[in-house]
Amino acid sequence: MAKENKKQVEQITDMEVDFAQWYTDVCKKAELIDYSSIKGMFIYRPYGYAIWENIQAELDRKFKETGHENVYLPMLIPESLLQKEKDHVEGFAPECAWVTLGGSEKLEEKYCIRPTSETLFCEHYKNVIHSHRDLPKLYNQWCSVLRWEKTSRPFLRHREFLWQEGHTMHATPEEAREETMRMLNVYADFLENVLAMPVVKGRKTDKEKFNGAEETYTVECMMHDHKALQSGTSHYFGDGFAKAFDITFTGSDNQLHHPHQTSWGVSTRMIGGIIMTHGDNNGLVLPPRIAPVQAMVIPVAQHKEGVLEAASALLERLKKAGIRAKMDSSDQSMGWKAAEYEMKGVPLRVEIGPKDMEKGQCCICRRDSGEKVFVPLSELEEDVKWLLDEVHKGLYARAKKNLEDHTRVCMTLEEVKTFMEREGGFAKTMWCGGLDCELAMKEQSGVTSRCMPLEQERVSDVCVCCGKPAKHSILWGVAY
RNA sequence: CGGGGUGUUGCGCAGUUGGUAGCGCGCCUGCUUUGGGAGCAGGAGGCCCGGGGUUCGAGUCCCCGCACUCCGACCA
Numbered sequence: 001m002a003k004e005n006k007k008q009v010e011q012i013t014d015m016e017v018d019f020a021q022w023y024t025d026v027c028k029k030a031e032l033i034d035y036s037s038i039k040g041m042f043i044y045r046p047y048g049y050a051i052w053e054n055i056q057a058e059l060d061r062k063f064k065e066t067g068h069e070n071v072y073l074p075m076l077i078p079e080s081l082l083q084k085e086k087d088h089v090e091g092f093a094p095e096c097a098w099v100t101l102g103g104s105e106k107l108e109e110k111y112c113i114r115p116t117s118e119t120l121f122c123e124h125y126k127n128v129i130h131s132h133r134d135l136p137k138l139y140n141q142w143c144s145v146l147r148w149e150k151t152s153r154p155f156l157r158h159r160e161f162l163w164q165e166g167h168t169m170h171a172t173p174e175e176a177r178e179e180t181m182r183m184l185n186v187y188a189d190f191l192e193n194v195l196a197m198p199v200v201k202g203r204k205t206d207k208e209k210f211n212g213a214e215e216t217y218t219v220e221c222m223m224h225d226h227k228a229l230q231s232g233t234s235h236y237f238g239d240g241f242a243k244a245f246d247i248t249f250t251g252s253d254n255q256l257h258h259p260h261q262t263s264w265g266v267s268t269r270m271i272g273g274i275i276m277t278h279g280d281n282n283g284l285v286l287p288p289r290i291a292p293v294q295a296m297v298i299p300v301a302q303h304k305e306g307v308l309e310a311a312s313a314l315l316e317r318l319k320k321a322g323i324r325a326k327m328d329s330s331d332q333s334m335g336w337k338a339a340e341y342e343m344k345g346v347p348l349r350v351e352i353g354p355k356d357m358e359k360g361q362c363c364i365c366r367r368d369s370g371e372k373v374f375v376p377l378s379e380l381e382e383d384v385k386w387l388l389d390e391v392h393k394g395l396y397a398r399a400k401k402n403l404e405d406h407t408r409v410c411m412t413l414e415e416v417k418t419f420m421e422r423e424g425g426f427a428k429t430m431w432c433g434g435l436d437c438e439l440a441m442k443e444q445s446g447v448t449s450r451c452m453p454l455e456q457e458r459v460s461d462v463c464v465c466c467g468k469p470a471k472h473s474i475l476w477g478v479a480y
Numbered sequence: 481c482g483g484g485g486u487g488u489u490g491c492g493c494a495g496u497u498g499g500u501a502g503c504g505c506g507c508c509u510g511c512u513u514u515g516g517g518a519g520c521a522g523g524a525g526g527c528c529c530g531g532g533g534u535u536c537g538a539g540u541c542c543c544c545g546c547a548c549u550c551c552g553a554c555c556a
């Protein structure tokens with residue numbers, strides 16, 4: 001048997017050699033994605049799309065548990081509608097794509113292909129919200145959106161990408177704020193407990209917040225290369241959009257009020273996060289809870305009598321136990337199959353051959369550690385379930401260690417600079433709250449503010465940049 | 481949008497002073513194999529990114545585009 005840490009997959013560039021190339025190699029070799037003829041628009045291949053489907057299924061269930069309903073709104077936004085909220089249109093105008101023709105006729109008014117749907121939801125909410133009895137409205141939409149990005153990378157930045165956008169309306173600011181935090185926590189819980197990605201929850205600075213929002217909250221994750229990936233956002237809008245769109249309701253006090261609004265979203269970008277959080281030099285490593293195939297059964301020496309039947313029996317037992325299992329009985333060699341499913345990140349490989357059959361056992365290999373264990377056939381289902389949980393825990397622990405090892409308290413700008421140059425990661429400092437200091441940090445050490453963590457930790461009394469009294473603890477980093 | 485790199489068969493590449501294309505992998509057929517990317521034999525597959533030029537003749541030289549990719553800038 002091969003040594004555990006040996007590199008098995010030669011087609012993938014080592015991440016230490018070239019991280020960006022490694023990432024692209026994994027996307028292509030694991031058959032997640034293909035390039036299309038349109039720059040920045042990608043084809044989600046079956047294996048990549050299946051990951052998204054599993055993410056959708058889990059999240060959709062959580063959204064419904066928290067009282068949300070799915071809707072679907074048009075993909076085109078009239079220019080006049082988009083322009084109703086000033087900050088919002090300023091933020092999105094540079095990356096809008098427009099429809100100007102209907103058939104062969106020029107349209108009276110051009111239509112923007114939705115970059116996000118706040119304006120459409122507002123137009124609709126104006127029609128359906130009249131009384132405090134109509135509130136709250138808790139809507140979610142699964143769809144794709146379009147942003148004309150200048151550069152693109154698989155999963156991380158597409159011109160068209162898949163996402164969900166929640167849009168809710170509430171009678172009071174308190175209720176809306178509560179919703180904003182509820183959904184941030186849904187995302188954090190999902191990332192940690194399903195995707196095995198540890199997060200830092202926090203609030204964005206004014207500079208980094210969503211155009212038109214009063215407050216933007218984020219879950220930030222750290223990738224293998226110590227860069228940050230914003231993996232989900234939740235916005236509190238106050239009544240800004242409601243005023244701009246003239247949405248009112250009559251309260252129980254018989255007075256007219258503007259409702260208070262939230263929106264929140266995650267996208268296929270999370271798949272990029274999975275790749276860069278868990279992947280290794282042999283390819284993709286999938287967290288078991290969203291892996292399209294959790295266990296791949298491989299018959300060894302399958303030409304020998306009874307092997308195929310024994311493997312099929314294992315497959316059936318695993319499926320019956322609710323495990324997403326498949327079998328590869330193609331005539332590829334054992335080595336080829338092992339390498340293939342490592343590259344594709346399948347959490348467990350279940351092998352059975354003549355020797356195992358004699359002993360009444362099978363061999364299970366973990367993708368995360370390469371560790372092989374022999375388990376008695378009688379304990380198959382419970383051991384596989386246990387191992388899937390162990391893989392999840394192992395991945396989480398490893399990612400958590402990466403996050404902690406590369407988060408550094410810094411007292412001076414010099415320290416931040418040195419830290420970013422030497423290893424990179426999250427620099428934890430105090431901050432006065434001023435835009436000038438935020439810009440200076442970017443200018444001098446290349447970092448942007450990632451978030452002001454919800455768990456504030458007073459590491460000093462003065463701002464890391466200007467030395468004036470500090471208002472917040474804050475994380476800085478280089479972001480995707 | 482700036483700077484670099486790359487466009488030749490499904491993928492990865494070679495192609496000299498210009499002479500009408502080759503290798504490896506993969507694919508197909510057959511036989512032999514099978515506990516970590518198997519071996520032998522045979523076979524199929526190309527508008528050399530596009531458009532102009534120079535030339536008797538362009539994958540190759542010259543101009544102009546386009547795409548991908550990396551690094552910046554930009555990016556709720």
